[in-house]
Amino acid sequence: MNDAAQHDDGTQHDATQHGNPRHHGAESGDPGPMSRRSVLWTTASVAGAGLALGGLGAGTASAAPVPDPQSAGAEQASAPRRQGRTMVGVPFDRRSTVRVGLVGLGNRGGSMIDLFLAMEGVRVVAVCDPVRAKAERAAAKVGAAGQPSPAVYTNGENDYENLCRRGDIDFVYVATPWDFHFEMARTALLNGKHVGVECPIALRLDELWELVDLSERTRRHCMQLENCCYGRNEMRVLRMAHAGLFGDLLHGAGAYNHDLRGLMFDPEYYEGPWRRLWHTRLRGDLYPNHGFGPVANYMDINRGDRAVSITSVGSPSLGLAEYRRNNMPPGDPSWKETYIESDRTISLVQTAKGRVIRLEHDVSTPHPYSRINSLGGTKGVFEDYPARIYIEPDHTNDAWGDFSRYAQWDHWLWKEHANPPGGHGGMDYLLVFRLMQCMRLGLVPDFDVYDAATWTAPVPLSHLSIKAKGAPQQIPDFTRGEWKKARSGMDSEQPEQI
Numbered sequence: 001m002n003d004a005a006q007h008d009d010g011t012q013h014d015a016t017q018h019g020n021p022r023h024h025g026a027e028s029g030d031p032g033p034m035s036r037r038s039v040l041w042t043t044a045s046v047a048g049a050g051l052a053l054g055g056l057g058a059g060t061a062s063a064a065p066v067p068d069p070q071s072a073g074a075e076q077a078s079a080p081r082r083q084g085r086t087m088v089g090v091p092f093d094r095r096s097t098v099r100v101g102l103v104g105l106g107n108r109g110g111s112m113i114d115l116f117l118a119m120e121g122v123r124v125v126a127v128c129d130p131v132r133a134k135a136e137r138a139a140a141k142v143g144a145a146g147q148p149s150p151a152v153y154t155n156g157e158n159d160y161e162n163l164c165r166r167g168d169i170d171f172v173y174v175a176t177p178w179d180f181h182f183e184m185a186r187t188a189l190l191n192g193k194h195v196g197v198e199c200p201i202a203l204r205l206d207e208l209w210e211l212v213d214l215s216e217r218t219r220r221h222c223m224q225l226e227n228c229c230y231g232r233n234e235m236r237v238l239r240m241a242h243a244g245l246f247g248d249l250l251h252g253a254g255a256y257n258h259d260l261r262g263l264m265f266d267p268e269y270y271e272g273p274w275r276r277l278w279h280t281r282l283r284g285d286l287y288p289n290h291g292f293g294p295v296a297n298y299m300d301i302n303r304g305d306r307a308v309s310i311t312s313v314g315s316p317s318l319g320l321a322e323y324r325r326n327n328m329p330p331g332d333p334s335w336k337e338t339y340i341e342s343d344r345t346i347s348l349v350q351t352a353k354g355r356v357i358r359l360e361h362d363v364s365t366p367h368p369y370s371r372i373n374s375l376g377g378t379k380g381v382f383e384d385y386p387a388r389i390y391i392e393p394d395h396t397n398d399a400w401g402d403f404s405r406y407a408q409w410d411h412w413l414w415k416e417h418a419n420p421p422g423g424h425g426g427m428d429y430l431l432v433f434r435l436m437q438c439m440r441l442g443l444v445p446d447f448d449v450y451d452a453a454t455w456t457a458p459v460p461l462s463h464l465s466i467k468a469k470g471a472p473q474q475i476p477d478f479t480r481g482e483w484k485k486a487r488s489g490m491d492s493e494q495p496e497q498i
């Protein structure tokens with residue numbers, strides 16, 4: 001996953017107040033969800049971690065006192081009483097056409113819409129972005145694809161609620177700043193829609209539990225759309241792992257190490273400084289999903305094994321301040337910001353079977369792009385960036401082997417689509433293709449709300465662990481015991497009807 005690849009040079013930024021959550025909510029005195037988010041925005045640059053972190057582990061409002069990290073972790077590890085029925089193994093209702101609404105049409109949503117429009121049996125019914133130019137550009141793409149003009153929602157930051165209320169939408173796709181993800185997923189579920197959200201799906205443990213409960217109650221799937229799970233190498237390693245080529249699995253690693261300094265300080269790239277401002281609020285792994293998702297799949301997390309605890313440490317926070325010193329003119333708004341996020345966060349996740357997963361996050365220092373993507377077992381190891389392999393009996397001479405020689409292990413999706421179009425080397429296309437296929441054919445999705453919650457839990461828990469000087473934090477069992485059942489996920493069977 002490479003955010004830079006999402007940059008659309010044709011973007012016309014209309015930096016109205018509507019597009020920037022910092023200008024909303026607290027000033028208007030609106031009650032409800034917006035007021036909490038506005039607290040986060042307004043306190044961010046002044047208070048750093050302070051208020052905004054209060055609820056990360058404990059499920060309290062953001063102005064609540066910071067909980068004791070140890071007890072917050074333990075408290076969240078015991079599952080609240082189930083209010084609905086499990087979503088494990090629940091298929092979509094079959095339908096010939098999937099009707100989609102898109103919320104957030106910036107770098108990501110503005111390019112993902114092309115993929116939805118490229119799919120057979122998919123109609124884009126509505127688009128939403130408070131920046132009118134972006135919504136209208138997306139609507140024009142729908143028309144250019146030969147579909148009826150979509151409904152366009154541009155009336156402020158709550159207009160997505162009206163999109164969610166429509167009766168003619170099956171699936172809502174959310175690609176907005178992180179602050180909005182939870183409320184948008186929640187609203188979509190409450191309005192009877194399946195929902196897919198960009199990473200991270202939420203930022204607090206109580207929000208993750210609420211999405212689990214809502215998915216179970218509403219009988220709608222709530223999914224983290226983790227495109228990196230569909231990378232060619234990731235899918236090949238997955239199949240090889242399940243076929244036993246690595247032996248008994250022992251360890252893995254995943255990361256989001258991506259130098260975003262230039263983009264985060266570029267006033268034209270993101271819609272406002274939302275992404276940089278997270279570095280004023282939280283010390284921890286802000287973006288674990290791209291690294292965690294694929295390794296969790298290799299190890300059948302929630303399908304036979306479970307992520308049980310996480311221990312995190314963080315480096316000093318120096319990279320963004322140094323970049324600003326060297327690149328930003330005096331008077332730039334960024335000079336008011338105090339960065340607290342560790343330049344590098346390193347976490348160790350332990351699984352119920354005793355395996356170890358190392359997660360890294362670093363978007364604020366020079367580094368070639370890497371998700372690490374490694375897996376090791378009793379018969380050998382794979383490491384990515386660049387891809388290399390060492391498994392017995394093929395390799396016994398202490399030298400890495402050529403991973404391209406294992407193409408016979410490619411997932412059927414990659415055999416069927418040798419050169420998928422779209423960004424990120426084709427994994428975006430395969431994600432959308434497979435999801436829409438599951439919805440049209442009435443299949444069980446490759447991942448569900450339990451995976452979304454598990455892959456995202458390191459955001460709040462790494463913060464709590466760092467705060468507690470590396471003390472382990474328990475990762476909740478979002479499946480409430482169902483993780484013990486083996487079941488397929490990404491390693492799917494090719495359906496007969498495509």
Ligand SMILES: NC(=O)c1ccc[n+]([C@@H]2O[C@H](COP(=O)([O-])OP(=O)(O)OC[C@H]3O[C@@H](n4cnc5c(N)ncnc54)[C@H](O)[C@@H]3O)[C@@H](O)[C@H]2O)c1
Nearest residue numbers: 001019104105106107108129131157175176198199270271
């Ligand atoms: N999976 C990937 O490979 C990948 C790549 C890039 C970005 N992302 C994720 O996608 C999301 C968006 O990132 P981006 O780079 O497109 O950011 P962006 O700032 O370019 O776009 C966000 C868009 O959301 C709109 N928006 C803001 N508030 C809204 C609201 N209340 N209702 C509707 N729209 C609203 C903004 O106007 C903007 O157009 C983030 O979660 C990011 O992490 C994922």
